[in-house]
Every structure is written in C-alpha cells, then in structure tokens.
Amino acid sequence: MTEHPIFVPYGDDVIAGVVTVPEGTPRGVVLWLQGQGASSRAHKYRLWVRGARKLAAHGIGTLRMDLPGMGESTGAAPAAVDDVPTAQAAAILEVAMRALGVDAFALSGHCYGATAVFDLAEDPRCRGVGFVLFADPRYIVAQPQEVLAAKPVVPKGLAGQPRWKRTVKRAPGMQPLVRWRRARIARRVPWPAEFERLVGLVPTLYLLLRPERRAKVIREAIGDLGKRVPGARMDVTSLDHSAALTRMPRDVQEWVLDESVAWFDKVMPPAKAAPAEPAAPLSAGVGAE
Amino acid sequence: MATTEDMRDGVDYALLASLRSTDHLSLGIRETFVTPDIGGAPSLGVLAEPIDGAVADLGWVFCHSQGLEQRYVEPLEVDLARGLAASGFRVLRFYCQGYGDSAMIEGRTSLSTHLRDTVDAIDLMRELGSTRLGFFGARFGAIVAALCAERHGGQALILWDPATGGKGYLRNLLRQDAVAAVTLRAQLEGWSFGEWDGKRGGGPDPMRELEETGVITVDGLTIDREAYDELMAVDLATDLPTYSGDSLVVQVSRNTTPRADMTRLVESLGGRGSATFEAVAPVKGESAIGSARYLARGDDPDGRLKRDLQGKLSRTLVAQATGWAERLLA
Numbered sequence: 001m002t003e004h005p006i007f008v009p010y011g012d013d014v015i016a017g018v019v020t021v022p023e024g025t026p027r028g029v030v031l032w033l034q035g036q037g038a039s040s041r042a043h044k045y046r047l048w049v050r051g052a053r054k055l056a057a058h059g060i061g062t063l064r065m066d067l068p069g070m071g072e073s074t075g076a077a078p079a080a081v082d083d084v085p086t087a088q089a090a091a092i093l094e095v096a097m098r099a100l101g102v103d104a105f106a107l108s109g110h111c112y113g114a115t116a117v118f119d120l121a122e123d124p125r126c127r128g129v130g131f132v133l134f135a136d137p138r139y140i141v142a143q144p145q146e147v148l149a150a151k152p153v154v155p156k157g158l159a160g161q162p163r164w165k166r167t168v169k170r171a172p173g174m175q176p177l178v179r180w181r182r183a184r185i186a187r188r189v190p191w192p193a194e195f196e197r198l199v200g201l202v203p204t205l206y207l208l209l210r211p212e213r214r215a216k217v218i219r220e221a222i223g224d225l226g227k228r229v230p231g232a233r234m235d236v237t238s239l240d241h242s243a244a245l246t247r248m249p250r251d252v253q254e255w256v257l258d259e260s261v262a263w264f265d266k267v268m269p270p271a272k273a274a275p276a277e278p279a280a281p282l283s284a285g286v287g288a289e
Numbered sequence: 290m291a292t293t294e295d296m297r298d299g300v301d302y303a304l305l306a307s308l309r310s311t312d313h314l315s316l317g318i319r320e321t322f323v324t325p326d327i328g329g330a331p332s333l334g335v336l337a338e339p340i341d342g343a344v345a346d347l348g349w350v351f352c353h354s355q356g357l358e359q360r361y362v363e364p365l366e367v368d369l370a371r372g373l374a375a376s377g378f379r380v381l382r383f384y385c386q387g388y389g390d391s392a393m394i395e396g397r398t399s400l401s402t403h404l405r406d407t408v409d410a411i412d413l414m415r416e417l418g419s420t421r422l423g424f425f426g427a428r429f430g431a432i433v434a435a436l437c438a439e440r441h442g443g444q445a446l447i448l449w450d451p452a453t454g455g456k457g458y459l460r461n462l463l464r465q466d467a468v469a470a471v472t473l474r475a476q477l478e479g480w481s482f483g484e485w486d487g488k489r490g491g492g493p494d495p496m497r498e499l500e501e502t503g504v505i506t507v508d509g510l511t512i513d514r515e516a517y518d519e520l521m522a523v524d525l526a527t528d529l530p531t532y533s534g535d536s537l538v539v540q541v542s543r544n545t546t547p548r549a550d551m552t553r554l555v556e557s558l559g560g561r562g563s564a565t566f567e568a569v570a571p572v573k574g575e576s577a578i579g580s581a582r583y584l585a586r587g588d589d590p591d592g593r594l595k596r597d598l599q600g601k602l603s604r605t606l607v608a609q610a611t612g613w614a615e616r617l618l619a
Contacts, residue, residue, distance in 0.1 A: 003333075003390065004302075004305040004306070004309075005309060005322035005324070005333055005390070006305060006308035006309065006322075007308055007309070007310065007311035007320070007322070008308060009311070012315075014311045014313075018333075018390055019305060021300050021302075021305075023298075024298055025298040025299050025300075026298070026299070026300065036583040036584065036595070037581045037583065037584055038360065039360040039361065039363055039364060039581070039582065040360070040363060040364075040389075041390075042388075042389045042390060044357065044360055046388070046389070046394070049389070049390060049394075050394055053394070069583075070364065070583070071363070071364075071367070072320065072335060072367065074313065077583055077595070077597055078595050079594065079595055080593050080594050080595055081593050081594075081595060082593065083595070095304075095308070098301065098304065099300065099301045099302075099304045099305050100299075100300055100301075101298075101299030101300055101301065102299075112595075242473065243473050246469055246473065247469060247470070247473065249506075272299070
C-alpha cells in the first residue's frame, strides 16, 4: 500500500486529498467524506486514515479529501447547509479514478460530507453509499427545524413548558409512552426525495451510532423507507453509543471501520485484469536511469 | 511519458506525482506535499514557499498540538503558514507519528515523541537551505516549539495561547473532559441548567484510572503514566535557560489582561532575547483556540447558515504574526 497526496485544480482553487493505492490492481475507490467539525481529511481519531489502510488490505483504493476551505483545500468554506461540496468531490474523485485506473467507486460519509453523496451516486459507476449516522439520516438533507415542523405546535402555557414536560417524562411508567410517541413522530416525518432516489439507485449502508432505544426508532424508519422503494438494497446496523464523535472509544471507532470495510468489500467489484506488462519500457522518461 | 514503473498494476503513479504541488497565485506562494521520514517512518508535510523572489534564510517549523486540539488548531496553522510564506519565508508543516497522514497507527504519542519527530523536520528544513530556524506552536504545540527552539538553536518563536506548563495544561484537559461528559449526560437524560445532580458524566475518575491502569483517555488523547509525568514536569518559564532569540507570545482569551503565567513566560523569554506579548480576544460569537472552527450554528431563523467561528480570530492572529515576523526577514 502506498499513499499519495494530491492537489487538484478546481477553478481558481485547489482541492487537496490523499489517494491510497493498494497492492496489485485496485478494485475501485472509496471516497470518504467527513463533516466540517472533523477539520480535514484524516478525520478525528484518524478514522479515515485507518479506514483507508484497512480497505487497501482488500484491494480497494481510497480517496480522502479536504472539503473546500478546509485542510489544504482552498476556496470558500460553505456559508450555508445547502452549499454542498458535490462538484469539488466529483472533480477530485475523477482524478483519483483515472490515476487508479478503476471504473467503480463507492462513497462513505456523515453530516455535511454526506450531503454530497446524493448527486455523486447518480453516476452509473457508483457501487454503493455508506452512511455513518449519529442521528436520523433524514437530517442530512432536511434540517432539524424542517423535520420538527411536521410536529404539532406545542401549546403555550404550563403544559408546553420544557420543565413540566421533563417532569412528566420522568414519571414512573412514562418512558415506554415517550418512546412510543417518539417512534410515532419519526414515522410521520417524510423521507426526503433524495433518499428515495438514492436507495433505488445503489446499495446503501446505515451505520447507526445511537443509544439502543433511539436506534430502534431510526431502524424502523429506515425499514419503512426500504418498503416504500421497490428493489431497495439496504443494510442497517447499529451500535449502542451515545457520544457521537465527541467521545468515541477505540472499540467504537474500530466497529465503524470494520463494518464499513466489510460492506465495501461486498459491493465493490473484483479487480479487472491488469494490463499486460510490456516487454520493454515504454519510454526512458525524464530522469530515468 | 510514463515508464513501466510509473504504470504498475494499471495505476498512473506519474499522474499522482505530478499533482503534489500547487501555486496559490493570489498569495504568490507554492505549496508542495513532502513525504519525509519522521520519527523513523514515513509521514506527510506541506512545504510553503514564495514563488518569486528570495526565500528568507529563516525557515519556520510548525509544531502541531495533540489530541482533538490538534484537529481544531490545524485550520489556523494553515492560515499562518500561508501568511508567512507570502511574506517570504519557507514554512514546513508536518505530522508527527500518530497524527494525520503519518504511517504509525498504533503506539502512544507523548511530548517525547513530538520532540523526537520534530528533529527530523528540522533536518529537512536545513537540507532545504534554511540556515536559521523559527518555531511555531499553539497550546500544547507551543511547548513542543519552545523546547525545540531551546534544544536546536532556534532563533524565533511564535506561540499562540501557549500552554506554559504541563500541570495547568493537564488540569485544563481533565476539566474539559469532565465538562464534556456531564454535558453528554445532560443530553441523554434530558436535564439542563439547574438540574445537575452533582455526579460525574460517566466513566471512572481519570486520576483513579491513571493510578489503576496506568493510562487515561481524555479529549481524544491517550496518555500513559510516563507521558503524564513528563508533561507535568514542564514549565516553560524555567525550561528555556539558553534560548535567546525573538519571541512573540499571544494570549488568546476573552479577558485581555495578561495572565500571570504568560507574564512569567514573557519575562523569562525577554531576559535573554526580545519578547513581544500580545493579547487577542475572540469577538463575540467566535470560539477560542482549541475549539472546532466550522459548525452550523442555527442562529439564523431557518438554521441553514454555516459560520466560520474563528474567521476574524484567524485574520487577526495571522496579520499580527506575519507583521511581527517580517522584521526577521533582514
């Protein structure tokens, strides 16, 4: 395995990334897309670096990119959640695929980075999309405010006060009712059209990192999405974890990476036959001995 | 033309190699990815230099921080490196082993490993032609930068919000971790201001954990007993007995009154060389050094705007540091 840092021109700016090249002929390339809080292509706890090296052991190349205005990439950082980095991701992914000589790619992302996957997955060379989720996946497309807008307006007065609500929720026997209500709300929230289209196009993986009682609700909601889209190929798996990226123990980090790698190994095609070795060098090249 | 070596297994290595460098014409600088051996294994660095004109004989080595702080300070380091290069300096940012794109995955990092790895970066800068060296560091990185300047003949120092001693730094780290744990518990259990029951956020007490297991994990960082003791012993005001170069020490805090530990450090640095002290306060709504830079804040009615939480802070710090450093060009 070797790693190659690159700068790819994008208009007046550059997008930086690191391409990991496995031993032998690569089967395809996985693009990891982190959220903005992660700061750069290595991600917190070096998640993407470790993931890239694990994928290389399966013959799969990887591209870790710095989002616009982050890390070594230049350009304006996004000013709004709709300002998605799709075009920049497509530009650097194209270069990585050309360099690796592959015609298959897959995507993995979370939070802001994952907003880019919907358009990128329209490409027929896309073999799958994996999500690392710390919340309901609908939040990637629709902001919490929009999701919550589907809820009835909380009445003013004592009954609507958060402190009163908390007291009620904590009363003995209330927890099952609270969970039931939360599940009911979750089912009522519509799935964005982007998700419906995505799951109909490519296989998707949902790695849920939530406390089990909340993960159950999200799993059911994802299941509902699968039922609504004929032919959807979806894998959902979850781990009881509550601290998102803030306090992620090593075993949780490894779970995310191992589950992702196993899934990409499944969806990525086998390597194409390597081009025959020429009998003699094509060219001595500049500086060759 | 590609050679067979350039095109093994269908991979176009020549293409990858051709993309290692880029020119930022608006700044007049060139950035090049370098892959030196750092601490006995390959790592990655970014070398920034002016495109035109002479390169100063003083080169800057950037010493990054540790744990999550390293992630959060990095965007400011990028800005400063580009600013210094635009002023005519050669600047090297690199990853110590265990960070970023470096080769080492397993294994612990400590102040010793940072100091060990920085020696290789110093050698690289000297090979590139920098006859004099300056060091930059923020928070924990400032400890590394200052100790490297002391031990390797550094002639300039830029320290942003330096951790002036290991004891205070570790205490702050443990406190941050405890607060984060309580906040997390509040989210999970659904309580807020005024409802805290006085209990910890979960997990064992770090100091007891260190006693029992010899290791603690705080703020994304694993610290063993040796690293803990090593850091506890650091006091920059007394650990730089021979350093006599120029120093810029910047306190970044809401309160711009010089802190006692900063004053002590500046007095110590000024005793033998020239030391400049500055205090910078993040503007309202901006975060301090060591916090995440970009987040969706939801402070617009629709919650759709994303804000750079350190944009003004970065511009202020970079302008201040580059202005100060320009007098070292001569």
